[in-house]
Amino acid sequence: MLSKCVTSCLQRASTYTSIVFPALGTGNFNYPRDVVAKTMYYCVHQFDLSNTSLKDIRFLCYDNDTIRAFEREEMLHLNPNHESFPELKCQPTYYQLKDISVSVVVGNIGTQQVDILVAAGPNNLRLEKSGGAGMSVIHSLGVNIQQDITKQYPKGIQEGELACVKLSSHIGCCKVLYLTSLNAWKEQEKVKDTEKQIYKFVNNCLVAAEKAGYRSIAFPALGTGNLHYPCHLVAKYMYDIVEQFASIKQKTKLSYVYFVVYEKDSKVIQAFKEEERKRVPGLDSVNVKSISDNVFQIGNLQLSIEKGDILSKACDAVLYGSNEELDFTKGNLSSEIYQRCNTKKLQSECTDKKGKMAWHEIITTSGCGLPSKFIFHVCSKQRPDDWKSIIKKSLYKAERKQLKTLSLPAFGTGAQGPPREELMGKAIAESILEFVKEGQTTHLQHIYLIIFQDKMVQPMLKAVRFSLKPDTIERYSLPKGNLALRQKSVLEQHLPIPDVVVENANQSSVSFTIYFQSGNDLSVAKTMLEQAISEKYQTEKQHDSVIANITQNEADYLKAVENRHAVIMTVDTVKCDVIIKGLVDEVMNAKQDIFDALRKFNHTRHCQAEAAIIKEQVQWYLKDIDDKGLPTLDEYPDMINMYLETAYKGDSGRTEVEFKDDQGEEYVIVLREMIEYLKKDRSNKVDVLRREKLQGDGGSFEPPARWDVQGSDNVKVITMINTSPEYKIIEKKFFDSVFGGRKEWTSKFKKQSLKITKIERIQNLSLYQMYTAKKGLVEKQNPSGTKNEQELWYSAFEDSVVSINLYGFNRSYCGDL
Structure with a gap:
C-alpha cells in the first residue's frame, strides 16, 4: 500500500x-x-x-x-557497497578483534540495522510481556514477529537455551532473532563464570551466527533489568566472551558485534563504557599541551600551577574545603577566610544556605570582601577519588554561572598522615581532564591551582604533568598514510636480493627499502608498489555549512574521529569541508563518523535556535532565596525552558517533565501544580513560575477582524482565496517589490510568466498579542506622526517555515539566503 x-x-x-x-x-x-x-x-x-x-x-x-x-x-x-549502519546515538568506537569489530551503542536494541537481534524474555517467549529489550524488538519490528516465534517454538524454551527464530519477512536488515530466558542473578551468582547461563548463551549466539554466515549481531545488556545482574559484570562477561570467541577463530564472516545499552540506563552505560576504555586505548582523547613548565592547555581550558596565597588571587571564584556545618573554626583555610572576609555578611549568607550544604555538598556565597567575586564552599573529603567528584561538581557549577576563572587550593594536603601531594595532584588533574572530555567548557577558560607551601609545589606539579601526559612535540615525523622509499643498490653493497624489506617506523607510517640490481628494476618495483597503494588509498570530502562555525569542543570531537581511524583529516572552515585521506575502508568509516557528527552539530544548533526564540516569548523560573535571604527568581537554562514550554502548550497530555542538572541530579516538574522536586526525594519541593513576556497593559485582546475563526487553536494557517481583496493587495505588493528593485534582480524575472501559486495567512494569537503590546509601547514612546512600522520581505529555507509559524522570525532561520 x-x-x-x-x-x-x-x-x-x-x-x-x-x-x-x-x-x-x-x-x-x-x-x-x-x-x-x-x-x-x-x-x-x-x-x-x-x-x-x-x-x-x-x-x-x-x-x-x-x-x-x-x-x-x-x-x-x-554507498551501495557499504555495510549497513547501526542506529547510533553517540559516536561508536570499534574494538578490533581480528575480523570482528566490537562497539558499544547507546540506543534501542529493536532499531539496530543488523542481521541478528538478541533479547531475553520469559520461558514462553511472549516478548510483549518481557519488558526491556523484548519490548523494544516487538515495538520496532511489529507484533507479527510473535507469530513467527510461537510457530517455531510453541512450547517456549528452558532457562539458558537459545531460540533461533527466522523471520518470515525481513523488517529492515534483521533476518533472525536469538532469544533466551535467564534465571535471576540470585540463582546464578555462585555459579562459576563460564558455567553461568549468560556466559553460555552469548557464546552460543556467536557460534550460531558464525555457522549461519551472518555478518552482524546486536546484544542488549542482558539481565541488567528486572533480573538484577550487576551491570559491571555483564559488561565484563560479554567482552570476555567475544574475545575468547575471536581468539579461537582464524577467520569468520561475523564482522560486527554491538552491545546496545538503553539511553536512560546511565549506570549500565557507564559500566560498558568503562569496560570499553579498559580495552580500547585513546578513548575520549583531548589535546593536552605544555605551554610552559607550570601552564597546561587542556582542550580549550588552561591550567596554571602557582605558589602563592589563594585568598589574594583576583578571579571569578575561589574554591576551598569546608564541612556540612560550615564551621569556620575547622581547617586552616576556613579560619583564614573567616578572618579576611566581612564576617557578618559571610555568616548571614552561610546561615541561609546551610541546609543546601548538607544535601548538595556545595554552596556559593559572594566574595564577602575577598578579591574573588564568589566563594565556593565544598564539603571536604578524605579519599582522593571522592575529591575528584566534588571538584567536578564545582567545575560544573562554575560553568553554569558562566564564570571564566576559578582558583583551587591544594585540597587534602593539610591533613595529618603521610604526604598526599602527588595523590591530590593526580586527582585534581584527572577531574579537570574528565570535565573537558565531557565537553562542558563553554565559559570556563582558566583554572589556577594555588599552592601555599614551597615543598608541595614540585610534587603536585609532577603529579599533574604525569596525569595529563602533555604533547610537547609532534609525535610522528611522517603523517599517516605517507610512503617513504629508500633506494639501495644491491650490486654496490654486495647484498643478496630479498623481495621487499618493510620497516615499521611507527604505527601510522611505513618505510619500504627496495634492493635492486638495475635502475629498471627499481622503476618497476616503485611503480608496482605505488599502484598497489593507490588502489587502496582514497581521498574523500564531506561538505557542510556548519563547519564554518564549529566550536573548539566540536573541533576536538572531529579530531577524535581522526584518532580512531588510520586517516589524515583536514578541516577547512573557509570552504566548509572536511577532507579525509587514507585506506579505503578507514576513510569510509571515518566519513560516516564525521557525517553523524555534523548532523549532531546541526541538530544542536537547531535546538539552541528554537530555545532562543521561545526564551524571547516565555521564561520559566525557579523560586529561590538569594544570598541576602530575599526571594528571587532563577531562570531555567534555555534548553530546559524550551522543554517546559513545549510540554506546557503541547497536546501530548504530559503532566510532568523530567530533567537532569549539570551534576546528574534528576528533577521532576509537575506542570499542573507548578512545583519542582528531586526525583529521589519528593518532599524537597520548590515553586515554579511561568511568565510570558510583553503581555501588554492587561486589557482585552481582539485579533484582526479579517482573521478567520480561530477556535481554541493558538496557531492556524489559512490559505487565502485568490480573488479576495487581501490576496490581491499582497500579490500587488510582491510584484511591485520584485519588479521595482535592483536591475540585476528584476532582469531575472519575466512579469508575464511569474505566477504566485498560493498565499497563506498565519494566525498566531500569542505572537500577535506580543506584537500589538510592543507596538503600543513604541507608539507611546515616539512622537505623534512617527512611522513605527515597516513592511519587509523575509526569505527562509522551506524547512524553517513551521518554526517561523510557531515562534516568529529569527535570523537563524534565514540560512545562507
Whole structure:
C-alpha cells in the first residue's frame, strides 16, 4: 500500500518540478521507520524520471529517530557497497578483534540495522510481556514477529537455551532473532563464570551466527533489568566472551558485534563504557599541551600551577574545603577566610544556605570582601577519588554561572598522615581532564591551582604533568598514510636480493627499502608498489555549512574521529569541508563518523535556535532565596525552558517533565501544580513560575477582524482565496517589490510568466498579542506622526517555515539566503 501511494503521488506530480513527502505512516500508524525509508527510497529509484518535470524530491522527517532511519537509507544508496549502519546515538568506537569489530551503542536494541537481534524474555517467549529489550524488538519490528516465534517454538524454551527464530519477512536488515530466558542473578551468582547461563548463551549466539554466515549481531545488556545482574559484570562477561570467541577463530564472516545499552540506563552505560576504555586505548582523547613548565592547555581550558596565597588571587571564584556545618573554626583555610572576609555578611549568607550544604555538598556565597567575586564552599573529603567528584561538581557549577576563572587550593594536603601531594595532584588533574572530555567548557577558560607551601609545589606539579601526559612535540615525523622509499643498490653493497624489506617506523607510517640490481628494476618495483597503494588509498570530502562555525569542543570531537581511524583529516572552515585521506575502508568509516557528527552539530544548533526564540516569548523560573535571604527568581537554562514550554502548550497530555542538572541530579516538574522536586526525594519541593513576556497593559485582546475563526487553536494557517481583496493587495505588493528593485534582480524575472501559486495567512494569537503590546509601547514612546512600522520581505529555507509559524522570525532561520 505504501509503495502504491508513493508511486501514485510521483505520477500525479510528474508535471511539476518538486514534491515533498512526509515519513508516511510513522506516526499514529506505527509503521517501522526503517521500512518506510527503504520503501520510499526504492519507489523513487524505480520511478522513471526521464519523462517528467520533477527535479526535486524531498522527504520531510519530524523526529530524530525518523531522520536517522532516512539518513541511513540515504547513505546506503550513496554507498551501495557499504555495510549497513547501526542506529547510533553517540559516536561508536570499534574494538578490533581480528575480523570482528566490537562497539558499544547507546540506543534501542529493536532499531539496530543488523542481521541478528538478541533479547531475553520469559520461558514462553511472549516478548510483549518481557519488558526491556523484548519490548523494544516487538515495538520496532511489529507484533507479527510473535507469530513467527510461537510457530517455531510453541512450547517456549528452558532457562539458558537459545531460540533461533527466522523471520518470515525481513523488517529492515534483521533476518533472525536469538532469544533466551535467564534465571535471576540470585540463582546464578555462585555459579562459576563460564558455567553461568549468560556466559553460555552469548557464546552460543556467536557460534550460531558464525555457522549461519551472518555478518552482524546486536546484544542488549542482558539481565541488567528486572533480573538484577550487576551491570559491571555483564559488561565484563560479554567482552570476555567475544574475545575468547575471536581468539579461537582464524577467520569468520561475523564482522560486527554491538552491545546496545538503553539511553536512560546511565549506570549500565557507564559500566560498558568503562569496560570499553579498559580495552580500547585513546578513548575520549583531548589535546593536552605544555605551554610552559607550570601552564597546561587542556582542550580549550588552561591550567596554571602557582605558589602563592589563594585568598589574594583576583578571579571569578575561589574554591576551598569546608564541612556540612560550615564551621569556620575547622581547617586552616576556613579560619583564614573567616578572618579576611566581612564576617557578618559571610555568616548571614552561610546561615541561609546551610541546609543546601548538607544535601548538595556545595554552596556559593559572594566574595564577602575577598578579591574573588564568589566563594565556593565544598564539603571536604578524605579519599582522593571522592575529591575528584566534588571538584567536578564545582567545575560544573562554575560553568553554569558562566564564570571564566576559578582558583583551587591544594585540597587534602593539610591533613595529618603521610604526604598526599602527588595523590591530590593526580586527582585534581584527572577531574579537570574528565570535565573537558565531557565537553562542558563553554565559559570556563582558566583554572589556577594555588599552592601555599614551597615543598608541595614540585610534587603536585609532577603529579599533574604525569596525569595529563602533555604533547610537547609532534609525535610522528611522517603523517599517516605517507610512503617513504629508500633506494639501495644491491650490486654496490654486495647484498643478496630479498623481495621487499618493510620497516615499521611507527604505527601510522611505513618505510619500504627496495634492493635492486638495475635502475629498471627499481622503476618497476616503485611503480608496482605505488599502484598497489593507490588502489587502496582514497581521498574523500564531506561538505557542510556548519563547519564554518564549529566550536573548539566540536573541533576536538572531529579530531577524535581522526584518532580512531588510520586517516589524515583536514578541516577547512573557509570552504566548509572536511577532507579525509587514507585506506579505503578507514576513510569510509571515518566519513560516516564525521557525517553523524555534523548532523549532531546541526541538530544542536537547531535546538539552541528554537530555545532562543521561545526564551524571547516565555521564561520559566525557579523560586529561590538569594544570598541576602530575599526571594528571587532563577531562570531555567534555555534548553530546559524550551522543554517546559513545549510540554506546557503541547497536546501530548504530559503532566510532568523530567530533567537532569549539570551534576546528574534528576528533577521532576509537575506542570499542573507548578512545583519542582528531586526525583529521589519528593518532599524537597520548590515553586515554579511561568511568565510570558510583553503581555501588554492587561486589557482585552481582539485579533484582526479579517482573521478567520480561530477556535481554541493558538496557531492556524489559512490559505487565502485568490480573488479576495487581501490576496490581491499582497500579490500587488510582491510584484511591485520584485519588479521595482535592483536591475540585476528584476532582469531575472519575466512579469508575464511569474505566477504566485498560493498565499497563506498565519494566525498566531500569542505572537500577535506580543506584537500589538510592543507596538503600543513604541507608539507611546515616539512622537505623534512617527512611522513605527515597516513592511519587509523575509526569505527562509522551506524547512524553517513551521518554526517561523510557531515562534516568529529569527535570523537563524534565514540560512545562507
